[in-house]
Amino acid sequence: MLAVVVIGWQAIRTFDLAPELFVPAPGRVLERFLVFLVEPYQGYTLPVHLAITMARVLVAFALAAVTGIPLGLAAGMWGPVHVISEPIVNFIRPLPPLAYLALLLIWLGFGEPSKIALLYLAAVPPLIINTRAGVLNVRWELLGAARALGARDRQVFLHVVLPASLPFIFSGARISLAFTYTTVVAAELVATSSGMGFVTLIASEQLRSDTIFVGIIVMGVTGMLLDAIAARTERRFVPWIGRA
Amino acid sequence: MTRTVDGSPLPAAGSGSRLVIEGVAYTYRGNGAPVEALRPIDLVFEPGEFICCIGPSGCGKTTLLQLLAGFLHPTSGRIMVDGRVVTSPGAERGVVFQQPALYPWLNVADNVTFGPRMRGAGRREAKELAEQYLRLVGLHDFGHRAPYELSGGMQQRAAIARVLANEPQIMLMDEPFGALDALTRENLQEELLSIWRATRRTVFFITHNAEEAVYLGTRVLVMSTRPGSVLADRQVRFGLQAAGDPRAVRASRAFIEVREELMDLVYRPDLETKWAEPSPGGDDADPALPANL
Numbered sequence: 001m002l003a004v005v006v007i008g009w010q011a012i013r014t015f016d017l018a019p020e021l022f023v024p025a026p027g028r029v030l031e032r033f034l035v036f037l038v039e040p041y042q043g044y045t046l047p048v049h050l051a052i053t054m055a056r057v058l059v060a061f062a063l064a065a066v067t068g069i070p071l072g073l074a075a076g077m078w079g080p081v082h083v084i085s086e087p088i089v090n091f092i093r094p095l096p097p098l099a100y101l102a103l104l105l106i107w108l109g110f111g112e113p114s115k116i117a118l119l120y121l122a123a124v125p126p127l128i129i130n131t132r133a134g135v136l137n138v139r140w141e142l143l144g145a146a147r148a149l150g151a152r153d154r155q156v157f158l159h160v161v162l163p164a165s166l167p168f169i170f171s172g173a174r175i176s177l178a179f180t181y182t183t184v185v186a187a188e189l190v191a192t193s194s195g196m197g198f199v200t201l202i203a204s205e206q207l208r209s210d211t212i213f214v215g216i217i218v219m220g221v222t223g224m225l226l227d228a229i230a231a232r233t234e235r236r237f238v239p240w241i242g243r244a
Numbered sequence: 245m246t247r248t249v250d251g252s253p254l255p256a257a258g259s260g261s262r263l264v265i266e267g268v269a270y271t272y273r274g275n276g277a278p279v280e281a282l283r284p285i286d287l288v289f290e291p292g293e294f295i296c297c298i299g300p301s302g303c304g305k306t307t308l309l310q311l312l313a314g315f316l317h318p319t320s321g322r323i324m325v326d327g328r329v330v331t332s333p334g335a336e337r338g339v340v341f342q343q344p345a346l347y348p349w350l351n352v353a354d355n356v357t358f359g360p361r362m363r364g365a366g367r368r369e370a371k372e373l374a375e376q377y378l379r380l381v382g383l384h385d386f387g388h389r390a391p392y393e394l395s396g397g398m399q400q401r402a403a404i405a406r407v408l409a410n411e412p413q414i415m416l417m418d419e420p421f422g423a424l425d426a427l428t429r430e431n432l433q434e435e436l437l438s439i440w441r442a443t444r445r446t447v448f449f450i451t452h453n454a455e456e457a458v459y460l461g462t463r464v465l466v467m468s469t470r471p472g473s474v475l476a477d478r479q480v481r482f483g484l485q486a487a488g489d490p491r492a493v494r495a496s497r498a499f500i501e502v503r504e505e506l507m508d509l510v511y512r513p514d515l516e517t518k519w520a521e522p523s524p525g526g527d528d529a530d531p532a533l534p535a536n537l
Contacts, residue, residue: 141345144315149359149410150335159362163349240348243392 024210029217032210041211042202044194050218053195056112057184057226060119061177068124068176069169072131076165077157085128093125097183101190110191115184122183123176130172134165167241170234177230181223196222260446261336261413263289263312267321270307280471281307284321287465287474289414292444294483296461298454298510304472305450309418312448313339325413335359338412342419344399346391352402353378353387359410377405380439397428401435408439414446422451433460434490437483454507459483459494466509476509478502 006026012018013025024032036046044052075082097118108114138161146160188197200215234241270282281304289295297305310316312323314333323330325337333339338359346355353374354361361370378384381401383394391399400420407415421429437460440447451457457464460483466476480502482493493499 139345141341141343142347144313144333145339145341145345145406146358146362147315147333148313148335148337148339148416149362149406151358151362155362159358160347163347166349238349240390240392243348 021207021209024213028210029213033214033218036211036214042193042199046199046214046218049194049196049199050222053184053188053197054222056115056119056187056195057177057180060116060184061123061180063116063120064123064127064176064180065173068127068172069131072128072169072172073135073162073165075128076132076135077161082132089125089128092121093129097122098186098190101187105191115187115192118187119180119183123180126175126179127169127172130168130175131165134168134172135161137168138164166238170230170238170241174227174230174234177226178223181226185219260291260293260444261326262291263414263446263448264324265289265312265321266324268308268311268318268323269320270304270311270316271319272307282311283471283473285472285474287477289446289448291446294440294447294449294460294462295465296449296451296457296463297465297467298451298457298506299465299467299472299475300469300510301452302470303467304470305452305467306418308467308472309339309416309448309450312414313337313416335363335410336413338407338410338415340400340403340407340415340417340420342422344391344396344403346399346402346406348390348392350391351387352383352389352391352394355391355402356387356405356409358406363410373409377409378402380408381405381435395428397424397432400424400432404432404436404439408443412445414448417447417449419450419452421456422453429456430490436460440483454503454510455494458499458503458506459490464506466506476506478506 009023009026012023013020017023033046038045040048042049071081071085075085100121101114101118104114104117108117142160142164143156146156151159184195185197185200188195189201192198196215196219200212200219203209203211203215265285265287267284267286268282269280269284272279272281285308297308299305307316311318312330314330314337317331325334330337346352347358350358353371356377357365357370357374360373365373374387375384378387381404383398383401383405386394386398386402391402394402404420421432424432433456436447449457449460458480461480462484464476464478464480465474466478467473468475482499482502
């Protein structure tokens with residue numbers, strides 16, 4: 001598949017089907033990639049830009065996980081928590097993050113906190129919604145069996161509700177991580193001076209299509225790797241998905 | 245004590261609890277019209293009895309079991325175990341569900357010792373209990389496996405071991421072998437009987453298979469269609485006999501006579517209307533999540 005894409009791509013160049021500015025040759029993009037690995041562009045080398053982007057994603061995702069999962073559990077266990085949190089979550093969830101970025105910039109300034117806050121707001125709704133769904137989807141026999149074996153409420157929660165919700169929590173985390181990653185690139189298009197989104201935007205302003213290609217390919221591959229790691233983690237912690 | 249079918253007295257009382265059901269009735273109140281599932285029922289389960297409950301689909305067998313387990317509260321009447329009124333699920337009343345309900349995040353041994361560990365058993369005690377009860381149900385080589393790596397029959401064995409390891413006074417079993425193939429079912433019936441003969445805990449066993457009820461029980465309850473009530477309450481003794489040839493027992497005239505008599509009670513009254521009726525809130529439908537879970 002990859003070979004077909006590269007051959008087709010090279011063919012466009014070989015037969016000159018599109019201007020060099022629109023579609024640079026694969027060799028040139030590769031060369032640009034190798035140079036960018038060690039030579040700074042817009043202040044940093046490619047690995048540093050990527051690391052900055054990843055740090056934003058992971059910090060925001062971690063904050064969302066440590067707050068969203070407990071909130072989702074609470075919303076699943078107690079109706080009142082759900083009644084209060086649901087309208088807020090449902091209001092934020094469909095909003096495109098860029099719609100409230102302006103507000104966050106006014107409130108939190110142009111530094112990292114506004115970016116982290118934006119990503120946090122993107123990351124947290126799927127975690128809350130899925131975690132709550134996980135709690136509500138626990139088979140009642142699993143709860144009943146624990147009660148009939150003498151488990152107390154706290155034990156039922158810790159030893160049954162929590163592990164039984166893990167498949168939903170993990171799928172929420174994967175959705176959340178993917179959405180956070182999508183959002184970070186958009187966030188970096190505005191009011192930043194580092195990161196993969198920023199580099200790609202500047203490259204387009206300077207009509208450096210080889211760098212744009214490098215940026216897009218690196219972001220795509222990184223996104224795939226991120227999801228592959230998440231999938232592996234899921235299999236490691238909830239090996240019973242689809243089997244029990 | 246009541247006479248058994250062949251006239252011999254029941255053996256000495258077992259070690260389980262005495263369970264008293266006093267005027268217990270239950271009506272489901274969902275979104276639609278209330279559904280009367282059980283008419284007032286009065287029964288006494290003596291210690292060590294193996295009570296099998298049969299009846300048509302939707303007759304309230306499962307409702308009765310869930311009341312006994314404490315998952316549901318009677319609309320009227322009360323249930324007492326050794327004189328104490330049942331208000332919630334409790335470790336002295338173990339429950340085996342139709343589907344094994346094992347915890348997939350625990351291995352089989354940890355599933356079996358779940359109850360004792362929740363109630364404060366230490367690591368060493370848990371390990372000994374796991375060995376003892378896995379051996380009892382023939383799963384001693386499978387303790388470290390995940391439940392979903394086991395066959396359906398083995399999972400149900402593990403679920404039974406999990407309840408036994410908790411040493412309940414009464415075992416409530418809701419069609420535990422209903423989802424198994426005939427051969428596995430017969431093997432598990434023999435195992436359950438030999439465990440029951442050894443422990444003599446009270447067993448309340450739901451089935452819709454009259455043969456299974458007559459074969460296993462010391463007493464068979466036949467329930468009517470919804471709203472459920474007890475049509476017949478018979479002492480039997482095939483399950484009490486020392487392990488003979490199960491097939492010979494099932495083929496014997498005495499066995500077939502009792503079985504046919506009970507099947508008549510299940511099937512004959514109002515045969516036409518019975519199957520035409522829908523059964524909202526019946527025993528095959530999942531009742532709403534009980535509030536006290």
